[in-house]
Amino acid sequence: MASGDIGFCDGYREGEWDTPDLAALLTVLSHNLDKIRILLVGNPLVRAFNNILHAFNKNTKAGSKRNIFAHYDLGNDFYGQWLDPTMTYSSALFQGETDLESAQTAKYAALAKLVDLKPGQHVLEIGCGWGGFAQYAAQTIGAKVTCLTISPAQAEYATARMKRHGLDNLVDIRLMDYRDVEGEFDAIVSIEMFEAVGEAYWDAYFDQVKARLKPGGKAGLQIITIRDDLFDEYRQRSDFIQKYIFPGGMLPSLEKLKAQAARVGLSPLKTYGSDVIHFGLQRP
Incomplete structure:
Protein backbone atom coordinates (compact mmCIF):
# COMPACT_ATOMS: atom_id res chain seq x y z
CA MET A 1 0.00 0.00 0.00
CA ALA A 2 2.95 2.34 -0.57
CA SER A 3 0.87 4.05 -3.26
CA GLY A 4 -2.20 4.36 -1.03
CA ASP A 5 -5.64 4.38 -2.62
CA ILE A 6 -4.17 4.81 -6.11
CA GLY A 7 -2.02 1.70 -5.63
CA PHE A 8 -5.02 -0.20 -4.27
CA CYS A 9 -7.03 0.61 -7.39
CA ASP A 10 -4.13 0.05 -9.77
CA GLY A 11 -3.55 -3.37 -8.22
CA TYR A 12 -7.13 -4.38 -9.00
CA ARG A 13 -6.92 -3.02 -12.55
CA GLU A 14 -3.70 -4.94 -13.17
CA GLY A 15 -4.99 -8.21 -11.71
CA GLU A 16 -2.72 -8.21 -8.64
CA TRP A 17 -5.70 -8.89 -6.39
CA ASP A 18 -9.32 -9.89 -6.94
CA THR A 19 -12.60 -10.30 -5.08
CA PRO A 20 -15.83 -12.15 -5.91
CA ASP A 21 -17.87 -9.08 -4.92
CA LEU A 22 -16.17 -5.74 -5.52
CA ALA A 23 -19.22 -3.69 -4.54
CA ALA A 24 -19.49 -5.47 -1.18
CA LEU A 25 -15.78 -4.99 -0.49
CA LEU A 26 -15.89 -1.27 -1.26
CA THR A 27 -19.00 -0.92 0.91
CA VAL A 28 -17.19 -2.49 3.87
CA LEU A 29 -14.16 -0.25 3.32
CA SER A 30 -16.31 2.87 3.06
CA HIS A 31 -17.88 2.06 6.44
CA ASN A 32 -14.42 1.77 8.01
CA LEU A 33 -12.62 4.76 6.47
CA ASP A 34 -11.56 6.14 9.84
CA LYS A 35 -9.70 2.90 10.59
CA ILE A 36 -7.97 2.53 7.21
CA ARG A 37 -7.40 6.19 6.29
CA ILE A 38 -3.68 6.03 7.07
CA LEU A 39 -3.32 3.18 4.54
CA LEU A 40 -5.09 5.17 1.84
CA VAL A 41 -2.68 8.11 2.19
CA GLY A 42 0.33 6.02 1.14
CA ASN A 43 4.06 6.63 1.31
CA PRO A 44 5.01 10.36 1.42
CA LEU A 45 7.48 10.02 -1.46
CA VAL A 46 4.98 8.24 -3.69
CA ARG A 47 2.33 10.77 -2.72
CA ALA A 48 4.66 13.64 -3.61
CA PHE A 49 5.38 12.05 -7.00
CA ASN A 50 1.65 11.70 -7.74
CA ASN A 51 1.09 15.31 -6.71
CA ILE A 52 3.77 16.44 -9.16
CA LEU A 53 2.12 14.46 -11.96
CA HIS A 54 -1.22 16.01 -11.04
CA ALA A 55 0.29 19.51 -11.15
CA PHE A 56 1.45 18.93 -14.74
CA ASN A 57 -2.18 18.19 -15.69
CA LYS A 58 -3.33 21.73 -14.90
Whole structure:
Protein backbone atom coordinates (compact mmCIF):
# COMPACT_ATOMS: atom_id res chain seq x y z
CA MET A 1 0.00 0.00 0.00
CA ALA A 2 2.95 2.34 -0.57
CA SER A 3 0.87 4.05 -3.26
CA GLY A 4 -2.20 4.36 -1.03
CA ASP A 5 -5.64 4.38 -2.62
CA ILE A 6 -4.17 4.81 -6.11
CA GLY A 7 -2.02 1.70 -5.63
CA PHE A 8 -5.02 -0.20 -4.27
CA CYS A 9 -7.03 0.61 -7.39
CA ASP A 10 -4.13 0.05 -9.77
CA GLY A 11 -3.55 -3.37 -8.22
CA TYR A 12 -7.13 -4.38 -9.00
CA ARG A 13 -6.92 -3.02 -12.55
CA GLU A 14 -3.70 -4.94 -13.17
CA GLY A 15 -4.99 -8.21 -11.71
CA GLU A 16 -2.72 -8.21 -8.64
CA TRP A 17 -5.70 -8.89 -6.39
CA ASP A 18 -9.32 -9.89 -6.94
CA THR A 19 -12.60 -10.30 -5.08
CA PRO A 20 -15.83 -12.15 -5.91
CA ASP A 21 -17.87 -9.08 -4.92
CA LEU A 22 -16.17 -5.74 -5.52
CA ALA A 23 -19.22 -3.69 -4.54
CA ALA A 24 -19.49 -5.47 -1.18
CA LEU A 25 -15.78 -4.99 -0.49
CA LEU A 26 -15.89 -1.27 -1.26
CA THR A 27 -19.00 -0.92 0.91
CA VAL A 28 -17.19 -2.49 3.87
CA LEU A 29 -14.16 -0.25 3.32
CA SER A 30 -16.31 2.87 3.06
CA HIS A 31 -17.88 2.06 6.44
CA ASN A 32 -14.42 1.77 8.01
CA LEU A 33 -12.62 4.76 6.47
CA ASP A 34 -11.56 6.14 9.84
CA LYS A 35 -9.70 2.90 10.59
CA ILE A 36 -7.97 2.53 7.21
CA ARG A 37 -7.40 6.19 6.29
CA ILE A 38 -3.68 6.03 7.07
CA LEU A 39 -3.32 3.18 4.54
CA LEU A 40 -5.09 5.17 1.84
CA VAL A 41 -2.68 8.11 2.19
CA GLY A 42 0.33 6.02 1.14
CA ASN A 43 4.06 6.63 1.31
CA PRO A 44 5.01 10.36 1.42
CA LEU A 45 7.48 10.02 -1.46
CA VAL A 46 4.98 8.24 -3.69
CA ARG A 47 2.33 10.77 -2.72
CA ALA A 48 4.66 13.64 -3.61
CA PHE A 49 5.38 12.05 -7.00
CA ASN A 50 1.65 11.70 -7.74
CA ASN A 51 1.09 15.31 -6.71
CA ILE A 52 3.77 16.44 -9.16
CA LEU A 53 2.12 14.46 -11.96
CA HIS A 54 -1.22 16.01 -11.04
CA ALA A 55 0.29 19.51 -11.15
CA PHE A 56 1.45 18.93 -14.74
CA ASN A 57 -2.18 18.19 -15.69
CA LYS A 58 -3.33 21.73 -14.90
CA ASN A 59 -6.41 22.64 -16.93
CA THR A 60 -5.23 25.61 -18.89
CA LYS A 61 -6.99 25.84 -22.25
CA ALA A 62 -4.26 23.72 -23.84
CA GLY A 63 -4.11 21.38 -20.84
CA SER A 64 -7.87 20.87 -20.89
CA LYS A 65 -7.78 19.79 -24.53
CA ARG A 66 -4.99 17.34 -23.80
CA ASN A 67 -6.75 15.88 -20.76
CA ILE A 68 -10.13 15.60 -22.47
CA PHE A 69 -8.61 13.94 -25.52
CA ALA A 70 -6.93 11.30 -23.38
CA HIS A 71 -10.17 10.45 -21.57
CA TYR A 72 -13.14 11.00 -23.89
CA ASP A 73 -11.64 10.43 -27.30
CA LEU A 74 -11.15 6.72 -26.70
CA GLY A 75 -13.92 6.42 -29.25
CA ASN A 76 -17.68 6.85 -29.21
CA ASP A 77 -18.14 3.14 -29.89
CA PHE A 78 -16.29 2.31 -26.67
CA TYR A 79 -18.61 4.44 -24.52
CA GLY A 80 -21.65 3.24 -26.43
CA GLN A 81 -20.98 -0.33 -25.28
CA TRP A 82 -21.70 0.41 -21.63
CA LEU A 83 -23.56 3.73 -21.35
CA ASP A 84 -27.35 3.84 -21.53
CA PRO A 85 -29.09 4.79 -24.82
CA THR A 86 -28.95 8.51 -23.93
CA MET A 87 -25.12 8.25 -23.89
CA THR A 88 -24.98 9.98 -20.52
CA TYR A 89 -21.70 9.75 -18.60
CA SER A 90 -22.81 11.20 -15.25
CA SER A 91 -24.80 10.21 -12.18
CA ALA A 92 -28.47 9.44 -12.78
CA LEU A 93 -31.45 10.29 -10.58
CA PHE A 94 -33.14 7.10 -9.44
CA GLN A 95 -36.66 7.63 -8.12
CA GLY A 96 -37.67 4.15 -7.02
CA GLU A 97 -36.83 1.03 -9.00
CA THR A 98 -36.25 1.96 -12.62
CA ASP A 99 -33.80 1.43 -15.46
CA LEU A 100 -30.75 3.60 -16.10
CA GLU A 101 -32.18 5.37 -19.16
CA SER A 102 -35.26 6.48 -17.21
CA ALA A 103 -33.07 7.62 -14.32
CA GLN A 104 -30.92 9.71 -16.66
CA THR A 105 -34.02 11.31 -18.16
CA ALA A 106 -35.27 12.04 -14.63
CA LYS A 107 -31.97 13.79 -13.94
CA TYR A 108 -32.39 15.95 -17.04
CA ALA A 109 -35.94 16.83 -16.02
CA ALA A 110 -34.83 17.78 -12.50
CA LEU A 111 -32.15 20.13 -13.81
CA ALA A 112 -34.53 21.71 -16.32
CA LYS A 113 -36.99 22.27 -13.47
CA LEU A 114 -34.27 23.73 -11.26
CA VAL A 115 -33.50 26.44 -13.84
CA ASP A 116 -37.20 26.83 -14.71
CA LEU A 117 -36.50 26.17 -18.39
CA LYS A 118 -39.37 27.13 -20.71
CA PRO A 119 -40.12 26.70 -24.43
CA GLY A 120 -38.23 29.20 -26.56
CA GLN A 121 -35.66 30.04 -23.89
CA HIS A 122 -31.95 29.82 -24.66
CA VAL A 123 -29.88 27.60 -22.37
CA LEU A 124 -26.10 27.27 -22.33
CA GLU A 125 -24.77 23.82 -21.47
CA ILE A 126 -21.18 23.87 -20.25
CA GLY A 127 -19.75 20.45 -21.01
CA CYS A 128 -22.43 18.76 -23.10
CA GLY A 129 -20.95 15.29 -23.49
CA TRP A 130 -22.69 13.38 -26.28
CA GLY A 131 -25.74 15.64 -26.26
CA GLY A 132 -28.18 13.87 -23.95
CA PHE A 133 -29.40 16.92 -22.04
CA ALA A 134 -29.42 19.06 -25.18
CA GLN A 135 -31.70 16.58 -26.93
CA TYR A 136 -34.01 16.47 -23.90
CA ALA A 137 -34.19 20.27 -23.57
CA ALA A 138 -34.87 20.81 -27.27
CA GLN A 139 -37.13 17.83 -27.92
CA THR A 140 -39.16 17.74 -24.70
CA ILE A 141 -39.23 21.41 -23.69
CA GLY A 142 -38.68 23.23 -26.98
CA ALA A 143 -35.71 25.22 -25.69
CA LYS A 144 -32.81 26.49 -27.76
CA VAL A 145 -29.49 25.03 -26.60
CA THR A 146 -25.90 26.13 -27.09
CA CYS A 147 -23.63 23.23 -26.15
CA LEU A 148 -19.94 23.45 -25.33
CA THR A 149 -17.44 20.59 -25.49
CA ILE A 150 -13.72 20.43 -26.15
CA SER A 151 -13.86 16.80 -27.24
CA PRO A 152 -13.86 16.44 -31.05
CA ALA A 153 -15.37 12.94 -30.76
CA GLN A 154 -18.23 14.19 -28.59
CA ALA A 155 -18.87 17.18 -30.85
CA GLU A 156 -19.04 14.97 -33.92
CA TYR A 157 -21.42 12.53 -32.23
CA ALA A 158 -23.67 15.23 -30.75
CA THR A 159 -23.90 17.13 -34.04
CA ALA A 160 -24.95 13.99 -35.92
CA ARG A 161 -27.39 13.15 -33.14
CA MET A 162 -29.20 16.48 -33.40
CA LYS A 163 -29.46 16.18 -37.18
CA ARG A 164 -30.78 12.63 -36.85
CA HIS A 165 -33.55 13.81 -34.52
CA GLY A 166 -34.32 16.96 -36.51
CA LEU A 167 -33.11 19.24 -33.72
CA ASP A 168 -30.19 20.96 -35.43
CA ASN A 169 -32.32 24.11 -35.77
CA LEU A 170 -32.55 24.30 -31.97
CA VAL A 171 -29.20 22.92 -30.83
CA ASP A 172 -25.82 24.48 -31.61
CA ILE A 173 -22.88 22.18 -30.80
CA ARG A 174 -19.67 24.16 -30.36
CA LEU A 175 -16.14 22.80 -30.03
CA MET A 176 -15.21 25.52 -27.55
CA ASP A 177 -13.67 26.06 -24.12
CA TYR A 178 -16.13 27.44 -21.56
CA ARG A 179 -13.81 30.41 -21.03
CA ASP A 180 -14.30 31.55 -24.62
CA VAL A 181 -18.09 31.61 -24.95
CA GLU A 182 -19.77 35.01 -25.17
CA GLY A 183 -23.32 36.33 -24.94
CA GLU A 184 -26.07 36.02 -22.34
CA PHE A 185 -28.48 33.14 -21.79
CA ASP A 186 -31.75 32.57 -19.99
CA ALA A 187 -30.28 29.59 -18.16
CA ILE A 188 -27.09 27.57 -17.74
CA VAL A 189 -26.81 23.84 -17.10
CA SER A 190 -23.55 22.04 -16.38
CA ILE A 191 -23.51 18.35 -15.52
CA GLU A 192 -20.46 16.94 -13.73
CA MET A 193 -18.07 19.18 -15.61
CA PHE A 194 -16.97 21.43 -12.73
CA GLU A 195 -15.02 18.53 -11.18
CA ALA A 196 -12.63 18.66 -14.14
CA VAL A 197 -12.01 22.41 -13.99
CA GLY A 198 -9.34 22.39 -11.28
CA GLU A 199 -9.19 24.61 -8.21
CA ALA A 200 -6.99 27.19 -9.95
CA TYR A 201 -9.83 27.87 -12.41
CA TRP A 202 -12.83 27.86 -10.09
CA ASP A 203 -12.86 31.65 -10.19
CA ALA A 204 -12.86 31.69 -14.00
CA TYR A 205 -15.71 29.17 -14.12
CA PHE A 206 -17.97 31.05 -11.74
CA ASP A 207 -17.05 34.37 -13.37
CA GLN A 208 -18.33 32.92 -16.64
CA VAL A 209 -21.52 31.56 -15.10
CA LYS A 210 -22.29 35.03 -13.73
CA ALA A 211 -21.34 36.83 -16.95
CA ARG A 212 -23.30 34.50 -19.25
CA LEU A 213 -26.58 34.61 -17.32
CA LYS A 214 -29.13 37.25 -18.16
CA PRO A 215 -30.40 39.23 -15.14
CA GLY A 216 -32.79 36.88 -13.36
CA GLY A 217 -31.35 33.87 -15.18
CA LYS A 218 -30.77 30.61 -13.34
CA ALA A 219 -27.98 28.03 -13.37
CA GLY A 220 -28.26 24.36 -12.42
CA LEU A 221 -24.98 22.58 -11.76
CA GLN A 222 -24.70 18.85 -11.07
CA ILE A 223 -21.46 18.36 -9.18
CA ILE A 224 -19.72 15.51 -7.38
CA THR A 225 -18.66 16.92 -4.01
CA ILE A 226 -16.55 15.93 -1.05
CA ARG A 227 -17.53 16.49 2.57
CA ASP A 228 -16.56 19.86 4.01
CA ASP A 229 -14.61 18.24 6.86
CA LEU A 230 -12.54 16.14 4.42
CA PHE A 231 -11.75 18.82 1.85
CA ASP A 232 -8.53 20.23 3.35
CA GLU A 233 -6.99 16.77 3.64
CA TYR A 234 -8.24 15.74 0.20
CA ARG A 235 -6.80 18.76 -1.62
CA GLN A 236 -3.29 18.00 -0.33
CA ARG A 237 -2.88 14.84 -2.38
CA SER A 238 -3.76 13.35 -5.75
CA ASP A 239 -6.23 10.47 -5.82
CA PHE A 240 -7.59 7.88 -8.25
CA ILE A 241 -10.25 10.22 -9.65
CA GLN A 242 -7.71 12.95 -10.36
CA LYS A 243 -5.33 10.49 -11.99
CA TYR A 244 -7.79 8.63 -14.20
CA ILE A 245 -11.15 10.43 -14.40
CA PHE A 246 -10.60 14.19 -14.00
CA PRO A 247 -6.91 14.90 -14.77
CA GLY A 248 -6.05 18.28 -13.30
CA GLY A 249 -9.42 18.38 -11.55
CA MET A 250 -10.57 18.84 -7.97
CA LEU A 251 -13.82 17.90 -6.26
CA PRO A 252 -15.29 20.85 -4.35
CA SER A 253 -17.06 20.84 -1.03
CA LEU A 254 -20.47 22.47 -0.69
CA GLU A 255 -18.99 25.31 1.37
CA LYS A 256 -16.44 26.03 -1.38
CA LEU A 257 -19.26 26.20 -3.94
CA LYS A 258 -21.28 28.54 -1.75
CA ALA A 259 -18.22 30.76 -1.30
CA GLN A 260 -17.71 30.97 -5.07
CA ALA A 261 -21.37 31.84 -5.62
CA ALA A 262 -21.18 34.56 -2.98
CA ARG A 263 -17.96 35.94 -4.48
CA VAL A 264 -19.59 36.61 -7.86
CA GLY A 265 -22.93 37.68 -6.42
CA LEU A 266 -25.09 34.73 -7.46
CA SER A 267 -28.00 33.94 -5.19
CA PRO A 268 -28.32 30.30 -4.10
CA LEU A 269 -31.47 28.38 -4.98
CA LYS A 270 -32.30 24.94 -3.62
CA THR A 271 -29.52 22.38 -3.30
CA TYR A 272 -30.45 18.71 -3.70
CA GLY A 273 -28.46 15.58 -2.91
CA SER A 274 -25.45 14.79 -0.75
CA ASP A 275 -22.35 13.46 -2.55
CA VAL A 276 -23.68 14.34 -6.02
CA ILE A 277 -25.64 17.57 -5.75
CA HIS A 278 -27.86 19.78 -7.86
CA PHE A 279 -26.62 23.29 -7.04
CA GLY A 280 -29.02 26.01 -8.11
CA LEU A 281 -28.02 29.65 -8.60
CA GLN A 282 -29.69 32.82 -9.85
CA ARG A 283 -28.30 36.09 -11.13
CA PRO A 284 -30.08 39.03 -9.42
